[in-house]
Amino acid sequence: MFEIKEDNDLLTNRKMILVAVLVVFIAMFLAAFFGGFSSILANGRTICLDCIGIL
Amino acid sequence: MPKRRLLQFACAIAANPWVFYLKTRKIYQGHAKGLCFPGLNCYACPFALLSCPIGSIQHSFSLFHRGLDFFQKAFYSLIYTGGVVILIGMITGRLVCGWVCPIGLIQDILHKIPAPKIRLPEKMKVLKYLTLTFLVFILPLLTGVHWFSRLCPAGSLQGAVPLLIFKPASGMPRLGPFFWFKISILALVVIWMILTSRPFCRTLCPLGAIYGLFNGISLYRLEVSREKCTGCGKCVTVCPVEINVKDNANSPECVRCLECKKACDSGAIKSGFNPTFSKEYRKSKRYSS
Known part of the structure; x- marks a missing residue:
């Protein structure tokens, strides 16, 4: 799925990965701000009946 | 005790520190529940502080099932939870599996029990990708139900068993056949963990499947x-x-x-x-x- 270039390109790849990390972090932060966090919070505050086997 | 084992125990305790449950019989309701624990730690556990990333991802997909009114909420929660998992994967790969995840700790301990040891067939490793695709992504999207959570042995071990012992204030719902089916799955997986090394990580864990995709490129x-x-x-x-x-x-x-x-x-x-x-x-x- 992902290909790491050999030897001399490893550092270039690392820079690309760092940029990708930054992009993902910003996307995650914005999504959390616009309602993602509150949605997960609401879900986490209830006892998960699926998890404990109650249908 | 080796450093890794100490960290595994510390993370297991850090993910489940809500001892106030014993007094109040109510799960933690604070804002930390909006954060995802990096490993597989069921938030049905009465002592859990954080949310399970796989449970949260299923919740995001199940919101899409509810219709257009929920689309925006579903989209943002998916980007948020998916972003957390992808971020951890890109930085550490499966380091969480080896050093943080409580289920990894349980497997490591159980495998030390003297018993015949069985190698895992190579082809079984693909099962975790099928689990991820169908039980975490597709079925919650199509049905609105958290299918992996329904079958997850971590949920039985960390959620169901403690709740049976320390019943919540709201009362324990009546347990039906499905509960005993889940306990059977847990029992089989525990036996498997004794016989094979890290079988859950290698064949069933959808979170490990995601992190593993980043092993080749992680920092x-x-x-x-x-x-x-x-x-x-x-x-x-x-x-x-x-x-x-x-x-x-x-x-x-x-x-x-x-x-x-x-x-x-x-x-x-x-x-x-x-x-x-x-x-x-x-x-x-x-x-x-």
């Missing part, structure tokens, strides 16, 4: 020096996920427990984030990763 990586490697095979012998470390140190299966590095007498295996380490190692011929 944290392992590298093997061909010049220093003597071919003794100790790394392969100690590996809990039975991979050929010297040929494929950054395999998607590797949980980065670093037992291979500990076992290597010639110092041929290194791990870390430091790019200069890669420069030094690029000078020597190495096995492809």
Whole structure:
């Protein structure tokens, strides 16, 4: 799925990965701000009946 | 006690510190529940502080099922939870599996119980990707139900069993046949954990499946020096996920427990984030990763 270039390109790849990390972090932060966090919070505050086997 | 074991215990306790449950019989309701624990830790556990990433991802997909009114909420929660998991994967790969996840700790401990040990067939490793695709993504999207959570043995162990012992203030719902089916799955998986090393990580865990996809590109990586490697095979012998470390140190299966590095007498295996380490190692011929 992902290909790491050999030897001399490893550092270039690392820079690309760092940029990708930054992009993902910003996307995650914005999504959390616009309602993602509150949605997960609401879900986490209830006892998960699926998890404990109650249908 | 080895450093890794100490950290595993510390993370298991840190993920489940809500001892106030014993007095109030109510689960933690604070804002930390909006954060995802990096490993698989069921938030049905009465002591859980954080949310399970896989439970949260299923929740995001199930919101899409509810219709257009929920689309925006579903979209943002998916980007948020998916972003957390992808971020951890890109930085550490499966390091969480080896050092943080409580289910990894339980497997490591159970496998030490004296019993016949059975190797895992290679083809079974693909099961976790099927679990991820169908039980975490597709079925919650199509049905609105958290299908992986319904079957997850971690939920039975961390959620159902403690809640049976320490009943919540709201009362325990009547347990039906499905509950006993889940307990049966848990029992089978526990036996399997005794017989095989890390079977849940290797065949069932959808979170490990996601993290493993990033092992080849994560900022944290392992590298093997061909010049220093003597071919003794100790790394392969100690590996809990039975991979050929010297040929494929950054395999998607590797949980980065670093037992291979500990076992290597010639110092041929290194791990870390430091790019200069890669420069030094690029000078020597190495096995492809």
